[in-house]
Amino acid sequence: MANCKSWFVCCVVALGLLGAVALICLGVAFFAVQGCPSGSFGRAAVSADSWICSKAGRSMLQQGGSAVDGAIAALLCTSVVNPQSMGIGGGSMFTIRSKTGNVKFFNFREVVPKSFKENLLNDCPTTFRMSPGSQWIGVPGELRGYEEVHKQYGKLPWAKLFEPSIQLARGGIEMPPYLAKLLNNSFVKNLVEKSSLCKILCDKNRIVLGKGDILKFPKLAETMETIAEKGADALYTGEIGQDLIKDIKDAGGTLEMEDLKSFHVRVEDAWTVPLGNIRMHIPPPPSGGALLAFILALMKEFLPNQSSLDVYQKTQMYHHYIEAAKFANGLKRSIFDPKFNKTKSANHLIDPNFINHIRAKIVSNRTHDVSYYAVKPSSDRFGTTHVSVLDVDGLAVSATSTINEIFGGTIYSPRTGIILNNELTDFCGRADTVRAGEQPPSAMTPAILETQSGGLLVIGGSGGSMITSAVALSIINHLWLGMTLKDAIAVPIAFVDSQNNVKFEPGFNTSVIDGLKALGHKVADTPYFFNVVNAVEKEDGCIAAISDSRKMGVPAGY
Numbered sequence: 183m184a185n186c187k188s189w190f191v192c193c194v195v196a197l198g199l200l201g202a203v204a205l206i207c208l209g210v211a212f213f214a215v216q217g218c219p220s221g222s223f224g225r226a227a228v229s230a231d232s233w234i235c236s237k238a239g240r241s242m243l244q245q246g247g248s249a250v251d252g253a254i255a256a257l258l259c260t261s262v263v264n265p266q267s268m269g270i271g272g273g274s275m276f277t278i279r280s281k282t283g284n285v286k287f288f289n290f291r292e293v294v295p296k297s298f299k300e301n302l303l304n305d306c307p308t309t310f311r312m313s314p315g316s317q318w319i320g321v322p323g324e325l326r327g328y329e330e331v332h333k334q335y336g337k338l339p340w341a342k343l344f345e346p347s348i349q350l351a352r353g354g355i356e357m358p359p360y361l362a363k364l365l366n367n368s369f370v371k372n373l374v375e376k377s378s379l380c381k382i383l384c385d386k387n388r389i390v391l392g393k394g395d396i397l398k399f400p401k402l403a404e405t406m407e408t409i410a411e412k413g414a415d416a417l418y419t420g421e422i423g424q425d426l427i428k429d430i431k432d433a434g435g436t437l438e439m440e441d442l443k444s445f446h447v448r449v450e451d452a453w454t455v456p457l458g459n460i461r462m463h464i465p466p467p468p469s470g471g472a473l474l475a476f477i478l479a480l481m482k483e484f485l486p487n488q489s490s491l492d493v494y495q496k497t498q499m500y501h502h503y504i505e506a507a508k509f510a511n512g513l514k515r516s517i518f519d520p521k522f523n524k525t526k527s528a529n530h531l532i533d534p535n536f537i538n539h540i541r542a543k544i545v546s547n548r549t550h551d552v553s554y555y556a557v558k559p560s561s562d563r564f565g566t567t568h569v570s571v572l573d574v575d576g577l578a579v580s581a582t583s584t585i586n587e588i589f590g591g592t593i594y595s596p597r598t599g600i601i602l603n604n605e606l607t608d609f610c611g612r613a614d615t616v617r618a619g620e621q622p623p624s625a626m627t628p629a630i631l632e633t634q635s636g637g638l639l640v641i642g643g644s645g646g647s648m649i650t651s652a653v654a655l656s657i658i659n660h661l662w663l664g665m666t667l668k669d670a671i672a673v674p675i676a677f678v679d680s681q682n683n684v685k686f687e688p689g690f691n692t693s694v695i696d697g698l699k700a701l702g703h704k705v706a707d708t709p710y711f712f713n714v715v716n717a718v719e720k721e722d723g724c725i726a727a728i729s730d731s732r733k734m735g736v737p738a739g740y
């Protein structure tokens with residue numbers, strides 16, 4: 183009996199201790215969550231282009247999903263809310279950092295089909311304009327990519343990731359404000375009204391939908407339902423693929439079922455570049471990662487060491503930045519599909535010797551002609567979306583996805599509801615040949631940065647050629663000039679176009695513009711700034727998430 187009694191006492195004591203420990207744990211967790219500044223999150227967050235899609239991602243995380251589940255759900259949702267930016271008719275690049283710090287790059291960007299138009303590059307635009315046309319359609323990789331990253335990192339069932347988007351596509355959503363604004367632009371309005379997209383984006387008088395209208399994608403909802411049930415094979419080997427190929431052929435394109443069947447996701451290690459105390463993980467070529475790293479590595483030595491700068495210091499900072507961007511323009515041709523050219527790759531862009539060599543060519547008191555930077559003028563582009571996700575287990579996903587230009591090549595597949603990419607125009611001005619299976623070079627650069635103190639910044643952008651400037655300046659502003667992540671992204675940018683003219687986003691400091699003009703920079707105007715940066719940062723246990731207000735984005739976390 184004595185034994186039994188002491189056992190009972192032990193048990194009570196043990197339970198009491200356990201309870202106390204549990205209470206302490208709860209208290210600490212509560213304090214950690216409560217301890218984060220307002221507007222930041224304690225556990226996980228998603229920064230997508232729209233609130234509705236940030237929430238679609240968050241709902242996956244809250245149901246026990248991983249950051250990859252969240253990113254896929256947010257992107258599928260974006261294909262409905264911002265159908266001009268991306269969709270399952272396009273391709274993506276994902277940079278994924280595991281909890282233990284291993285960083286992988288998943289590349290499922292479109293490739294050139296086996297058969298393509300002879301002398302395709304002769305069709306390249308020589309001035310700034312959109313490139314509709316079925317000759318530019320690359321083999322879409324989006325769903326094969328989702329399948330691969332989900333296989334490796336997914337925690338929720340595949341079909342679950344499609345639920346929010348199927349519901350939006352079928353039930354309809356009130357016209358998203360950013361899309362309404364875009365469709366109200368006379369240039370985009372004309373483009374859409376004259377294209378097959380009018381079937382989903384116009385009213386019965388063939389006028390584009392606007393504010394207050396309901397946007398629906400019934401065919402896409404059906405397609406997504408089939409894919410949710412049967413997997414990516416429904417598109418790559420099954421009936422949806424056959425329907426898509428029929429529609430592409432009806433539009434004059436060259437894609438065959440064989441192109442879909444042979445699409446493969448490429449998986450490799452991300453490149454890691456040191457930037458002082460920071461370790462930056464970037465996607466390798468044909469992504470734009472090396473150009474971003476090149477600019478940041480150049481800039482590191484030129485940066486003022488304080489955050490509050492006078493006009494002279496600010497002008498010098500932007501002068502050096504613009505010089506770096508001019509050299510980066512001259513180096514764009516170093517970015518190409520490494521599978522198709524063993525002779526030369528972008529490795530030198532992150533080589534300290536090469537960076538020092540270029541740095542020595544930058545002088546503080548003047549700029550130079552285009553030839554000094556070896557720039558071969560081409561034309562600029564825009565489009566794309568980015569989503570940054572961090573989950574409660576510490577998995578980080580930086581994902582950039584695109585159908586290239588606004589609504590891709592404006593080709594809609596009526597049998598499947600899919601909008602097709604015009605990715606092959608990315609070869610224009612940056613390559614002299616095009617080969618079957620090759621991926622076009624890209625500006626996309628989904629990045630993940632680690633600070634010495636253990637902080638993590640998951641960042642990337644959209645806006646075609648503006649991606650590099652937008653992401654580079656956000657990182658400089660935040661990590662080196664000490665701005666908050668929100669301010670760092672919100673500050674108007676300076677963009678160096680492909681002719682090396684400098685374009686200032688509205689609101690850019692006019693005294694600095696005058697200073698830069700005095701240094702000889704050629705300034706040009708553009709009504710179009712499509713730069714958008716979405717980022718998530720974890721520092722001291724708290725997560726800041728920023729979706730760029732330029733695209734009316736709002737992040738979601740918990």
Ligand SMILES: *[C@@H]1O[C@H](CO)[C@@H](O)[C@H](O)[C@H]1NC(C)=O
Pocket residue numbers: 362363366367393
């Ligand atoms: C559409 O554009 C016109 C001018 O082009 C402008 O007056 C109007 O306010 C815009 N409407 C919306 C909803 O943005």
Ligand SMILES: *[C@@H]1O[C@H](CO)[C@@H](O)[C@H](O)[C@H]1NC(C)=O
Pocket residue numbers: 487
């Ligand atoms: C900042 O840089 C200036 C000039 O390069 C130097 O004189 C100064 O000591 C630096 N200040 C700090 C705090 O590092």
Ligand SMILES: *[C@@H]1O[C@H](CO)[C@@H](O)[C@H](O)[C@H]1NC(C)=O
Pocket residue numbers: 491492493496691692693694
């Ligand atoms: C431009 O920047 C300088 C230096 O930071 C600042 O003093 C000035 O007020 C700014 N000008 C404008 C118009 O914002």
Ligand SMILES: *[C@@H]1O[C@H](CO)[C@@H](O)[C@H](O)[C@H]1NC(C)=O
Pocket residue numbers: 515516522523524525526615
């Ligand atoms: C490889 O790249 C270099 C440099 O861009 C170029 O000169 C060469 O023609 C390319 N070779 C092939 C086989 O594409």
Ligand SMILES: *[C@@H]1O[C@H](CO)[C@@H](O)[C@H](O)[C@H]1NC(C)=O
Pocket residue numbers: 547548
């Ligand atoms: C720039 O500075 C160099 C020396 O640092 C000087 O020789 C040159 O004249 C200056 N150029 C201009 C345009 O001020």
